[in-house]
Amino acid sequence: MKCIIIDDEPLARAEMEALIKEVSSISILGKFPNSKTALNFLEDNEVDLVFLDIEMPMISGLEFAEQLPENTLVIFTTAYTKYASKSYELDAIDYLQKPVDRTRLHKAIKKAEIYKSLLSDETKKNMIESNSNDFFIVKSDRKFFKINFDDIRYIEGLKDYVVIHTENQKLITAMNLKTIQQKIAPQTFLRVSKSYVINVNFVDSFYHHNIYLGEIQIPLGDVYKKKFFNIYSGISFNYEM
Numbered sequence: 001m002k003c004i005i006i007d008d009e010p011l012a013r014a015e016m017e018a019l020i021k022e023v024s025s026i027s028i029l030g031k032f033p034n035s036k037t038a039l040n041f042l043e044d045n046e047v048d049l050v051f052l053d054i055e056m057p058m059i060s061g062l063e064f065a066e067q068l069p070e071n072t073l074v075i076f077t078t079a080y081t082k083y084a085s086k087s088y089e090l091d092a093i094d095y096l097q098k099p100v101d102r103t104r105l106h107k108a109i110k111k112a113e114i115y116k117s118l119l120s121d122e123t124k125k126n127m128i129e130s131n132s133n134d135f136f137i138v139k140s141d142r143k144f145f146k147i148n149f150d151d152i153r154y155i156e157g158l159k160d161y162v163v164i165h166t167e168n169q170k171l172i173t174a175m176n177l178k179t180i181q182q183k184i185a186p187q188t189f190l191r192v193s194k195s196y197v198i199n200v201n202f203v204d205s206f207y208h209h210n211i212y213l214g215e216i217q218i219p220l221g222d223v224y225k226k227k228f229f230n231i232y233s234g235i236s237f238n239y240e241m
Contacts, residue, residue: 001113002046005031006038006061007053007077012098016051016077019105026109035059039067047072049093049112054078065090070159073112084209084219089194091159095219114170115158131183138164138171145171149185153202153213157195165216192228193221 003026007013013031020028029047032038036058038050052074054061062083065074076087079098087095093115094108131137135148147164156163157177164171164180173180181189181197191197192211202213206228211218220228 001026001048001109001116002029003027003049003051004029004038004041004047005051006033006035006056006064007031007051008033008056009053012053012077016100019100019102020051020109022102023106023109025113035061035064038064042069042072048116049073049075049109051075051077054083054087055080062086062090065092073115075108075112081209089221091157091195115163133185136183138173145169147171149188149199150201152184152189152199153216154199154218155180155184155189155197190228190231192224193219195219 003020005013005016005020005028007016010033013033017028017031020026026049029045030038030041032041034056039059048071050065050068050072052061052065054076055078061076061078065076065087068074074087074090074092075094075096076083076092077096077098077100081097084095093112094104096104096108134150135146138145138147147166151166153165153167155177156165158172160174160176161172162175162177162180164173177191177195177197181191184197188199188201189197190200196218198211198213198218203211204214205212206220209220211220211228
């Protein structure tokens with residue numbers, strides 16, 4: 001994968017470069033102190049992945065992400081947690097808090113590589129072929145997969161596609177999150193952010209801005225908090241803590 005680093009702090013750029021170079025499957029095409037110079041670079045160069053700071057002069061990282069080509073993935077790197085929910089609304093692959101942890105970075109890169117593969121020309125053709133009250137059938141890699149609703153842990157929106165996560169596999173289909181939510185059991189699946197629908201039966205814990213499905217951390221959007229706490233917990237809850 002080809003990537004660039006955008007951060008207005010020279011030390012932060014250097015630290016990210018050193019960590020990324022530990023991953024042999026990714027190459028760094030450039031480092032930029034602001035979004036404007038990076039946009040100029042992108043006009044003539046194809047980039048798979050952008051490591052992007054948020055609070056920067058001229059154009060913020062959030063504003064920059066909205067201008068990226070459809071096939072370019074983003075991993076936000078920032079010292080602030082307050083932008084997490086907004087970052088996932090922009091279909092970010094991951095959100096890393098500074099100082100960036102090596103293990104978390106490698107995990108985020110692996111996730112980007114998987115999604116880049118999922119979004120290949122072959123998988124873009126995948127569609128839900130049919131569905132019933134208990135399952136649907138997805139065509140993937142020239143095979144048909146029956147996916148029981150009870151086996152789905154969560155569904156993630158990724159640009160114009162959704163990634164269906166079960167215990168054992170990830171499948172992508174060309175459909176937006178709203179449309180696929182209409183095909184699954186409403187009493188079991190709950191929209192918790194712009195980019196995520198969860199199976200409430202897999203929820204282990206939740207707190208403030210996150211929901212945990214085992215080791216998987218799902219962002220909880222502000223717009224969806226009240227409904228989540230009222231419906232999932234069934235109790236009165238101070239969701240503005």
